[in-house]
Amino acid sequence: MTETPDGPLGLLAELTHACPLSCAYCSNPLELTKRSAELTTDDWRRVLDEAADLGVLQSHFSGGEPLLRRDIVDLVAHASGLGLYTNLVTSAIGLSRPRAEALRDAGLDHVQVSIQADEPVLSDQLAGISSFDKKMEAARLVKELGWPLTLNVVLHRQNIDRIGAILERVEELQADRVELANTQYYGWALRNREALLPSREQLERAEQVTREARERLRGRTDVIYVIPDYYSRYPKPCMGGWGSRQLVVGPEGNAWPCLSAHELPLPRANVTEHDLGWIWRSSPLFTAFRGTDWMPDPCRSCERREVDLGGCRCQAFQLTGDMTRTDPVCVLSPDRGIIDAAVEAANSDEGPAVPSHEPAREPVLVPVPALVSRPHRADE
Amino acid sequence: MTSTVPRTGRPRLARFVKMRYDKARERQVLLGPETVVVLNPTGADILGLCDGAHSVGDIVDELGRRYDRVVDDEVTSFLERLASRRWVEIPDD
Numbered sequence: 001m002t003e004t005p006d007g008p009l010g011l012l013a014e015l016t017h018a019c020p021l022s023c024a025y026c027s028n029p030l031e032l033t034k035r036s037a038e039l040t041t042d043d044w045r046r047v048l049d050e051a052a053d054l055g056v057l058q059s060h061f062s063g064g065e066p067l068l069r070r071d072i073v074d075l076v077a078h079a080s081g082l083g084l085y086t087n088l089v090t091s092a093i094g095l096s097r098p099r100a101e102a103l104r105d106a107g108l109d110h111v112q113v114s115i116q117a118d119e120p121v122l123s124d125q126l127a128g129i130s131s132f133d134k135k136m137e138a139a140r141l142v143k144e145l146g147w148p149l150t151l152n153v154v155l156h157r158q159n160i161d162r163i164g165a166i167l168e169r170v171e172e173l174q175a176d177r178v179e180l181a182n183t184q185y186y187g188w189a190l191r192n193r194e195a196l197l198p199s200r201e202q203l204e205r206a207e208q209v210t211r212e213a214r215e216r217l218r219g220r221t222d223v224i225y226v227i228p229d230y231y232s233r234y235p236k237p238c239m240g241g242w243g244s245r246q247l248v249v250g251p252e253g254n255a256w257p258c259l260s261a262h263e264l265p266l267p268r269a270n271v272t273e274h275d276l277g278w279i280w281r282s283s284p285l286f287t288a289f290r291g292t293d294w295m296p297d298p299c300r301s302c303e304r305r306e307v308d309l310g311g312c313r314c315q316a317f318q319l320t321g322d323m324t325r326t327d328p329v330c331v332l333s334p335d336r337g338i339i340d341a342a343v344e345a346a347n348s349d350e351g352p353a354v355p356s357h358e359p360a361r362e363p364v365l366v367p368v369p370a371l372v373s374r375p376h377r378a379d380e
Numbered sequence: 381m382t383s384t385v386p387r388t389g390r391p392r393l394a395r396f397v398k399m400r401y402d403k404a405r406e407r408q409v410l411l412g413p414e415t416v417v418v419l420n421p422t423g424a425d426i427l428g429l430c431d432g433a434h435s436v437g438d439i440v441d442e443l444g445r446r447y448d449r450v451v452d453d454e455v456t457s458f459l460e461r462l463a464s465r466r467w468v469e470i471p472d473d
Contacts, residue, residue: 006405007404007405009416010416053404054404055402055404055405057402057409057411057416058411058414058416083400085398085411085412085416087413087414109396109398109411109413110396110412110413110414146395147396148396148412148413150413150414176396176413176466177413177414219464219466222465
């Protein structure tokens, strides 16, 4: 009764790189966009129009913190008026009751609130700001106003042992969905990889706890668990294929096939210079790795080439300096040694200390390699 | 599956799910959190009748008339799948 769709389904609108949080695994670029260089409200309205024309059905408003944009309510109303399913991806800082009510009246469909841990000490430490209590309050408000609530949790070495307690929070807040996503190592997270990559033992325990919670919460909460690809044999089919399902537009108007592609040495495509339809269909950026023709071996002759599509171009570039190589995560990649070395370090006795092997009721903070926080915003 | 779809239940779309026509793909689509489901004409017909007024039995009868064949299992298994994802609610009174 269902079919496989063509064209982009989702637009990730990264409205700003400014953020009250300073998480060390932030997916924003190392080089943040200045607020003064951000697209105008009219620019974004046009981007939404062009996205809808292109067949986009969902608009995800993200950042940075999208609530720092004064026009967020207008943009949600505009997207909603186009029939797009609108989603706010927020730290919840700034989601006051009047703002939330205005967003609801504008037609916002779904809210995703990030939490860093199950309790304030670790959560605030990871977020770099006192924020946990505000997040709990905002999550309750989301439910009270009748939205479906998703909680987003990025998992890493310093919070993964608390996953049981995190899932208890999820249950208490009656979230409709929880995304437990192991850190993906790009940008800030790659810089902090040594302090963030969990051990195999930590992961196995977390997966066990997640399986049990999924059973317990069946019919109430969808539990989505994203594995860390460093521990996989084969790479992820990133974004469902390059320029295949999703597109990202950054604060300055650069369009990308994925969140991390700004790292790649490819020609930029900016929505202030080109129509989004042209960018999607014809730009050198979006056509660079579409399909399988670009593949070198071992991908070219591999029977999995249509399954994982060569893995992630950004990971290949960041780890090997060559964006056309097979994703080093693949066991068939000649570069797999790079991944193995990182995994070995995360599992060695001399490796970064693991906070606690027992699921402690209170967080135990032990010295680990220092996390480099991202700044709250770019210098003007 | 332990639950079966009651024939007297009156299915309706969950509050957070939207069904609309997608002119780019010329199909009805279901939109929910982080999910897009592109419907074929039969799926769209079934969900078009999930208005909280028609019972499962009514929908089976109506689809049978439209397609001139027995669609009982098709309708119930489709609704059961969506209900298990909480995209469709099937209150039975």
